[in-house]
Amino acid sequence: MKNLYVLKSLLLVVFLFTLSACGTVTTPTQDSSNPETMNASLEKVAKLFAKAVTDVSVRQQIQEEIAKRFDGDTNVLYKNLMATSELGAQSGSTNIGQSLASLQGGSSLESLVKGMPRLQVAMPAGFDDWDASSQVPLVGFVPVDADDKTLQTVKAFDAEGNEHLIDARTAPNKPVLLLSQNERTDIEGNLLAHFSSLASSETNTYDLQAQACSRNVYITDIRMRDDNEPWVSGDPELMLIARSADGYLSYHGGFNDVNSENKWYYPGRFLGCTSTDVVFYWYEDDSGSLDVTPSYGGVSLNIKISNGDDFMGAVRSPYVYFGDAVLNFW
Numbered sequence: 001m002k003n004l005y006v007l008k009s010l011l012l013v014v015f016l017f018t019l020s021a022c023g024t025v026t027t028p029t030q031d032s033s034n035p036e037t038m039n040a041s042l043e044k045v046a047k048l049f050a051k052a053v054t055d056v057s058v059r060q061q062i063q064e065e066i067a068k069r070f071d072g073d074t075n076v077l078y079k080n081l082m083a084t085s086e087l088g089a090q091s092g093s094t095n096i097g098q099s100l101a102s103l104q105g106g107s108s109l110e111s112l113v114k115g116m117p118r119l120q121v122a123m124p125a126g127f128d129d130w131d132a133s134s135q136v137p138l139v140g141f142v143p144v145d146a147d148d149k150t151l152q153t154v155k156a157f158d159a160e161g162n163e164h165l166i167d168a169r170t171a172p173n174k175p176v177l178l179l180s181q182n183e184r185t186d187i188e189g190n191l192l193a194h195f196s197s198l199a200s201s202e203t204n205t206y207d208l209q210a211q212a213c214s215r216n217v218y219i220t221d222i223r224m225r226d227d228n229e230p231w232v233s234g235d236p237e238l239m240l241i242a243r244s245a246d247g248y249l250s251y252h253g254g255f256n257d258v259n260s261e262n263k264w265y266y267p268g269r270f271l272g273c274t275s276t277d278v279v280f281y282w283y284e285d286d287s288g289s290l291d292v293t294p295s296y297g298g299v300s301l302n303i304k305i306s307n308g309d310d311f312m313g314a315v316r317s318p319y320v321y322f323g324d325a326v327l328n329f330w
Helices: 035-052 056-066 078-089 095-105 108-114
Strands: 001-010 013-021 076-077 119-122 137-142 154-159 165-168 176-181 202-205 215-219 238-244 250-253 269-274 279-282 290-292 310-317
Touching: 035 095, 035 108, 035 154, 035 176, 056 076, 056 078, 056 119, 076 078, 076 310, 078 095, 078 119, 095 108, 095 202, 137 165, 154 176, 238 269, 250 269
Parallel strands: 137 176
Antiparallel strands: 001 013, 001 215, 076 119, 119 176, 137 154, 154 165, 202 250, 215 269, 238 250, 238 279, 279 310
């Protein structure tokens, strides 16, 4: 019993329940390449970055690009960082790509990152406190086949190539940059619609004329007790599928401004209207191929998700409970 959410309808019905992590989760292959090969490449690139970040201008450029939070989290895609660095070099700034290539010994750097369009450079913890002008971070990597629920340590390196084992469950008290696969982009490294901005996008369909639709459904309050993410994975990609038993209400949306555990958030989001039971199905999006169509309580949710996404819990809320009374689900 790990995750707690509170849901309310327009009529102030409260759904208070603990979401149990009772599902089989299989870790997806992040890209088409072999995970073992990709992890070996990531380790080599991490060592190169550990040497490169001894240059204060390299650190400051990385900090500047991460600060843009292109997907709402504290990371930047490797390909975007290299492109921006190359443009900046025209005005006299250090070219990070050239710095890395010189350390590697030529163009073979690109062979290391080939097949990883979603590769990112991230500082998942302590970014806002990082003084890039004086603090040289360790640089590590998260294996592409890592399981969020079982990952205990990650490798990181200093400029001399010394290996440091970093606790993946407890955030460090010093800056650590991590190379990992971005979870908010598709397999080609394009930003997914759900994470296009901090104001999450969503899809919802409902037909007011096709039914006697008498109850509007909102998500007003959310409290997350377990985000299913170690700190090395950054902020959680919290997702909700809501579907009425008759199929007229069908909602799929992300909450990428809901990032902290045991904190109340108030999205006030309208899901649609219903005259039947509604299933609320919560999961944490870990990306991968969309090959699973979940169902719950006898209702097919009619939306494909990845077989590597972390199921966070679900409840089928009977229509009769969309009224003035309060009902708790535990």
